Amino acid sequence: MSLFNDYLALLVESGPDILDGLIVTLKLLIGSCLVGFLLSVPLAIARLSEHRGISRLASSYSAIFRGTPLLVQIFIFYYGLSQFEAVRNSPAWLLLNDSFYCGLLVLALNLTAYMAEDIRAGIMAVPAGEKEAGLAYGLTKFQSYRYIIIPRALSIATPVLGNEVICQLKATALVSTITVLDMTGVVRRLSAASYTTDALIIAGVIYALITLLISLIVRVAEHRNTRYLRR
Amino acid sequence: MKRSILSSIIAGSLLLTFNAQAEQVVKIGTLSDYAPFEYKDASGKLMGMEIELGDAMCKIMKVKCEYVTMDFDALIPALKARKIDAVLAQMSITDERKKVVDFTDLFTLAPVQYVTKTGAGITENPTTLKGKTVGVQSGTTHESYLKTRLPKAKSGIEMKTYQSLDQSWLDLESGRVNAVLSDTTVAYDWIAKTGKSKGFDFAGKPIIDAEIFGDGTGIAVRKGDPLKTSFNMAIKTVLSDGTFAAENKKVFPFTIAPGK
Amino acid sequence: MDILSSYLGQLLIGAAVTLQLAFTSLFFGLALGLLFAACKLSNHVYLRRPVEYFTNLLRGIPEFLIILICYFGLSNLINNHFDAAFEISPFAGGVFALSIVFAAYASEVFRGGFVAIPLGQIEAAKAFGLSRTQLFFYIQLPQAWRISLPSLGNMWQSLLKDTSLVSVVGLEDLLKKAGMAGQFSKQPFVFFMAVAVIYFLFLAISNPVFAYLEKQANRGYHQPRS
Numbered sequence: 001m002s003l004f005n006d007y008l009a010l011l012v013e014s015g016p017d018i019l020d021g022l023i024v025t026l027k028l029l030i031g032s033c034l035v036g037f038l039l040s041v042p043l044a045i046a047r048l049s050e051h052r053g054i055s056r057l058a059s060s061y062s063a064i065f066r067g068t069p070l071l072v073q074i075f076i077f078y079y080g081l082s083q084f085e086a087v088r089n090s091p092a093w094l095l096l097n098d099s100f101y102c103g104l105l106v107l108a109l110n111l112t113a114y115m116a117e118d119i120r121a122g123i124m125a126v127p128a129g130e131k132e133a134g135l136a137y138g139l140t141k142f143q144s145y146r147y148i149i150i151p152r153a154l155s156i157a158t159p160v161l162g163n164e165v166i167c168q169l170k171a172t173a174l175v176s177t178i179t180v181l182d183m184t185g186v187v188r189r190l191s192a193a194s195y196t197t198d199a200l201i202i203a204g205v206i207y208a209l210i211t212l213l214i215s216l217i218v219r220v221a222e223h224r225n226t227r228y229l230r231r
Numbered sequence: 232m233k234r235s236i237l238s239s240i241i242a243g244s245l246l247l248t249f250n251a252q253a254e255q256v257v258k259i260g261t262l263s264d265y266a267p268f269e270y271k272d273a274s275g276k277l278m279g280m281e282i283e284l285g286d287a288m289c290k291i292m293k294v295k296c297e298y299v300t301m302d303f304d305a306l307i308p309a310l311k312a313r314k315i316d317a318v319l320a321q322m323s324i325t326d327e328r329k330k331v332v333d334f335t336d337l338f339t340l341a342p343v344q345y346v347t348k349t350g351a352g353i354t355e356n357p358t359t360l361k362g363k364t365v366g367v368q369s370g371t372t373h374e375s376y377l378k379t380r381l382p383k384a385k386s387g388i389e390m391k392t393y394q395s396l397d398q399s400w401l402d403l404e405s406g407r408v409n410a411v412l413s414d415t416t417v418a419y420d421w422i423a424k425t426g427k428s429k430g431f432d433f434a435g436k437p438i439i440d441a442e443i444f445g446d447g448t449g450i451a452v453r454k455g456d457p458l459k460t461s462f463n464m465a466i467k468t469v470l471s472d473g474t475f476a477a478e479n480k481k482v483f484p485f486t487i488a489p490g491k
Numbered sequence: 492m493d494i495l496s497s498y499l500g501q502l503l504i505g506a507a508v509t510l511q512l513a514f515t516s517l518f519f520g521l522a523l524g525l526l527f528a529a530c531k532l533s534n535h536v537y538l539r540r541p542v543e544y545f546t547n548l549l550r551g552i553p554e555f556l557i558i559l560i561c562y563f564g565l566s567n568l569i570n571n572h573f574d575a576a577f578e579i580s581p582f583a584g585g586v587f588a589l590s591i592v593f594a595a596y597a598s599e600v601f602r603g604g605f606v607a608i609p610l611g612q613i614e615a616a617k618a619f620g621l622s623r624t625q626l627f628f629y630i631q632l633p634q635a636w637r638i639s640l641p642s643l644g645n646m647w648q649s650l651l652k653d654t655s656l657v658s659v660v661g662l663e664d665l666l667k668k669a670g671m672a673g674q675f676s677k678q679p680f681v682f683f684m685a686v687a688v689i690y691f692l693f694l695a696i697s698n699p700v701f702a703y704l705e706k707q708a709n710r711g712y713h714q715p716r717s
Contacts, residue, residue: 082405083401088406150490177394179391189369
């Protein structure tokens, strides 16, 4: 019973701080998912381009961001780049200077690589018949992508993309290492000050609940997206 | 012949293991990035003023010392969890900490000061820091000072907490923080080696706040641990026989030995 | 460049620790994953449900947070209840955390693998008089392994990348060593880039290894002609 009281007391005392952290986490999640999604569609199309230079460039981007740990990427962008005078004087510094936006940038760039792979798989899974029908109708390549291929690819890829969003939620925890006070950052501070791990566990439960929420939303979205395929 | 060789090998190894266990091992928790007190050089060897003094004290106490490095805010949890038996990491003696651990007598003095870019117009007066960002190390009295005395709502000062002081120096150099609040001793070393050439120096006078900063640093042990008395005896010895003074001279032109 | 060479020894030691951590966690993760999968496939609800909830919980919490909880929390637990019987080093805490996360995902993959084995094979095995153990090791496991291998390959890649997280609790792995070197030499960029390259190489080597494993697992197996 006293264990429960401990947790309750912690919640009451530090609840507002944890809530602030949660808001930062959600901002990071939504921001990086939006930017990542916007960048991943062109990247996926570039991956499938017939132009060898473009597709090679796109696959190297994917390989680099998926082939190295996110934590290392974060450190390179935050501590590594700030080492150079040239970077500090460039306009990019406006973004890299702030730990929140720097973290958001790296999260978005990382997510782009993963989402592009999923969307690429989705594009390849679009029935050839639909692509051919588009060409038969006289649509230009751009038009057939815009009206036929991409919407269909996205609907096919929805479950996988939903999974990526859930993975991204867990990835946001890493920006606490560059002083961003997201939920993980807040509870690490609370835990260090109290010499216990209660705050960490509360954060864990909250993350699990949000994951549950997101998977429910994705399932509903998937259900509605494929409504036309069911009777 | 074979049997006697075997039995002598067994006896010898048993003797060795018993011998090894007979010597008491004291695990000392410390940092690995806090020059000149404790740091690792290019080959990964732990060295520094507190390491030298620690070795000297262990010799006096006739125990074997093993150093375990970790982040500053992990030291007290590790002590409580028996991962380490003592903390030798420039840890200030404060009433807050005395609630959870025991401290030896005063080991070194540790004044506290801001470090900023010269000409930034910042002094120890909080009004000069309004709207600025200050970097501190997690778990330190400097962090508590900003949290309790100068919370953001009251003072307009933004605080950034780092796991290691080295990271805060990096961000000070790149301009992400306007000032770093740390011990004068460590700051002196950084300024002398890197900061001064890049235009950074102490700002204003040392901050006096005995309640939060305490009188100085000591060695932390678990509550009720008899190690405290052994360490006290060793501290007294190194302070009086010149070992402390010699190590002090190697790194600082000023003394950090506790007065009295 | 020569600053890298002076720290090369340290970086290699860190890389060795990283690989040690990854392989140890893989071993325990696979073993635990099979155990969890067995529980999930069990007929006993009181075995199935708790394991399902537990693995779902583990898949919903950031690995980073799990590592922190395991390292600090386990130490407190052992200290409070078992009077510091044994200590949890950063390596042990890291292995524990990474293994249970790997096991949580692996249990789902293995479960799918076992479920995909045609029921007829199990009935035939029973008809032949094979014992439960023989059935498991000769019929079920090889086929489940074959089906799970691609997913396991992806999970290994994640595991390898997640080993970098244990540096935050003080394990002197590749990333921590690079961080220390970078701070000491005031050139963090060079060292973090070196770490990125080394991880990239490790992962690049893993791909052909898994391709070989898949080929081995698929030998003698061909899709029925349509």
